[in-house]
Amino acid sequence: MRASMLRWAGVGLGLVALASSVTPATAATTPSAARDPYFPRQGNAGYDVAHYGLTLRYDPGTRHLTARAAITATATTRLRAFHLDFRRTLRVSRVTVDGHGATFTQRGTHGHDLVVTPAAPVRKGDRFRTVVRYAGRPQAVTDPDGSIDGWVETEDGAFVVGEPQGAPTWFPCNDTPRDKARYDFRVTVPAGITAIANGELVGRIIRHGDWRTFRWHSGKPMATYLATVTTGVFRVRTGTTPGGILYYIATDPKVTAASRDVLRKVPAMTDYFVGLFGPYPFGSTGAVVDHAPKVGYALENQTKPLFDSPPDELTVSHELAHMWFGDSVTLKRWRDIWVNEGFAEFSAWMWSEHTGQKSAQAYFDRYYAKKADSWVFSPPPADPGGPADMFDGSVYERGAMTLQALRVKLGDDTFFPMLRAWYAAHTYGNVTVPEFTAFASAYAGRDLSAFFQTWLYDAGKPTTW
Ligand SMILES: [Zn+2]
Secondary structure, three states, X not given: OEEOHXXXXXXXXXXXXXXOOOOOOOOOOOOHHHOOOOOOOOOOOOEEEEEEEEEEEEEOOOOEEEEEEEEEEEEOOOEOOEEEEOOOOEEEEEEEEOXXXXXXXXXXXXXXXXXXEOOOOEOOOOEEEEEEEEEEXXXXXEOOOOOEEEEEEOOOOEEEEOOOOOHHHOOOEOOOOOOOEEEEEEEEEEOOOEEEEOOEEXXXXXXXXXXXXXXXXXXXXXXXXXXXXXXXXXXXXXXXXXXXXXXXXXXXOOOHHHHHHHHOOHHHHHHHHHHHHOOOOOOEEEEEEOOOOOOOEEEOOOOOOEEOOOOOHHHHHHHHHOOOEOOOEEEOOHHHOHHXXXXXXXXXXXXXXXXXXXXXXXXXXXXXXXXXXXXXXXXXXXOXXXXXXXXXXXXXXXXXXXXXXXXXXXXHHHHHHHHHHHHXXXXXXXXXXXXXXXXXXXXXXXXXXXXXXXXXHOOOOOOOO
């Protein structure tokens, strides 16, 4: 994710005042092991999802969604009942488990859970398939920081971004970044509208009367918050990067001209990060630039970074770098957001340096020159304090400064191989900040704990390190 600089600088504080408090969860069927301290109502224990098959029909004219979600999972304990994260704004009409009708309620104690009771308990270790049929008008949610995510209606479709809690606004899921799965999407929209999801298009667009069906396959593990089905009028360009990676680039005609120059750099950016970090983790790269000004940020949807307006070069490179750091190597808990955002922002500085623009050290110097009470330094990147501050500018800029300071401390000959080793060791996995700091110390063969304490955890402006 990357928000506008204006918001980070405090101009958007009116939004922050709307921040809601987080209510602890109490459901007995959901062991505390699954609880995220920032979003305790997210995610469910007791099963591990392998695949989501999402069949959706959306009419931007009526805003009505009709859908069927087929969820293949393995029980990690005996399940008499289980939860799926799902907002009540969509009404469930029928649920089956392995083909048998199941009882269900959308009135669970979490407020936005679908609680399913199969006809017979699912045994530990069994793979089972849950099919949920539902319909309604999806609605975005307001996050603790005042921004919106989930299914955001646009003039001609929907802009779908799920970080950190928007996925259950449009499909029932285990909404924790730790339960990655593969996806197939089958999305039907009126002729003239394009439906864009993660992964690659499968076969041709199916024409039936005034409707078109787009099939997308996302074959690598993906966290729920990175799933998208974005719809609208789009101009599409496809091709292959010089390095051999497929790309899919779509723009709303309103912003095609304003996005053209920066989007031309997507293939080169992708290939550059392959050289810097290691093999591209997914089947394709790309970008989708929509006209959704009320969103106020861009998001690194897997294989399809999504921009609410024509982005600048720093933002495009930031979102593409997330394919490595964020999407492939994903945070385990939301308080570890630095492992996503600090790395993506530092990568954007590296692209700038690589192309002969401002160097990463120049970015560091510019931010370091700010006063000690600047937004750049607070809160500390690895301890933002709560969900209302997890996307604060300091997580990004002081977060990227941390990596640049580490680069200077270790030297390029150690620092970049260390980053590549970190990526290689955790491809498609989940990580925490302490796991990274321990990894860096071990790789460098020196104790870096004081350095990381200063840069990642201590309040205020770092002075000595
Ligand atoms: Zn980001």
